[in-house]
Amino acid sequence: MSFIVVERPRENVALVTLNRPERMNAMAFDVMVPFRESLEAISNDNSVRAVVITGAGRGFSSGADQTSAGSPPHIDGLTRPTVALRAMEMLDDVVLTLRRMHQPVIAAINGAAIGGGFCLSLASDIRLAAPEAYFRAAGINNGLTASELGLSYLLPRAIGSSRAFEIMLTGRDIDADEAARIGLVSRIVAGEDLLEEAFDLAQRIAMFSRPGIELTKRTLWSSLDASSMSQHMNQEGLGQLMIRLMTDNFEEATLARREKRDPVFRDTR
Template sequence: MLQDPVLVDQTNPRVAVIRLNRPARLNAFDDAAVDAFFAALDRIGASDASAVIVTGEGRGFCAGFDLGAADETRGDAVETAAHWTGRQEHFAGLVTRLRALRQPVIAAVNGPACGAGLGLALGCDLRICSDKAKFNAAFIKVGMTSCDIGVSYLLPRAIGTSRAFEMMLTGRMVGAEEACRIGLVHLATTPEGLMPAALELAETIAENGRLNTWLTKRGMWANLEAGSLAAAIELENRSQILMQGTGNLERVARQRGFL
């Protein structure tokens, strides 16, 4: 019997968990897994969850693109190119969909995050890992480029251009200790401590409210692309005025005895 390539656990109403579920392939993405991941994001995006955790079943987080589908062709060269263009754009859309999700997303990287798996981790808002995790820009090792699924945009913003160039041009593996040291993740823990740490982080986020958390996530991503400090502050000002109009500030001030 075929197993679901992506599992969603919403037993905690505030924290949804997405678990990639192709452990025999180190959770590499094929077309069905990508479709299932999009469906999971749609389901969670429409829910009342305040935070999301993405992790992998078994030994891997995500080994990237499943190379078992690498020889697919569709008729002549033009048809094949069109097929691969559509597939590439669909796969890469995972990252922009994660970014558009209202809830902050935590990557709990339990094992190898390679190629598109690295891109998936970078597409999350926060990253923690176990000491079994390792990361690389894998496609340069198999005759493709390391510019894939948002990595060339997101990696230098996470760790700086020099380190990003080195990772992307060599394709070497970066272990958990180094990933933490260079800022690719902000915490490395034991395999047993990974999910408790992710859940604790998610619950801390959930304490802050849904709308202000969403606007904070959205503002952070938008201001990473801001053309100037003035433009960034303009967005911040509008977000603050919008939140002030909800009455949250006055309610909290009264609860704490300031009003």
């Protein structure tokens, strides 16, 4: 049985499914290592223009596997402290891999997104939720910190600091309705329609210019780290100028509107 299933449900769209439903797609290393490898391969697949990730069964991902997490790779001869460091580094890299993928990533959150699973959803670019979805920063409930895998960085930027502090310090669940109300997810979609809605969204994104989409994703993420608005506006302007000067996309969009058709972007001159 493969713990990661990669499919191509629509043209230019890849679907990546965490496929260990009996463990609520927990983040054991035998799941996360192939997940990261699959994401890296898809990022370099130029036929893929948008990516959807989801979980099999009732959950998106329940976070750390508390029963059988396995071991990270390449740890022969290492002692426990170093193994722990390598394990955390490997899990961190899964979240960073999602963030740096060339294509936009849509999380179709079908159920529980707990702990590290919460982090996976936040590292995605767009989040859609089924009514059954819920989120929990679980570390605090387990006698640890609620900060892991970038959660304390990503959550305040997604929903604001006060809400993030309360959610992380209390360990309470956020159901789908609240998640939509506070902007944690874009919208709620009936469970049976969740993937089709995600595929429709992915295909709409795939219609546009490839460098336009890639630069927009990069610019949105870099805005979270920008030290000033003027610095960030410089980056925005350079991206806009690059595509405007190096492609005929703007002329094609103008012509397509005049001819009442969809544009076909060549991304070149």
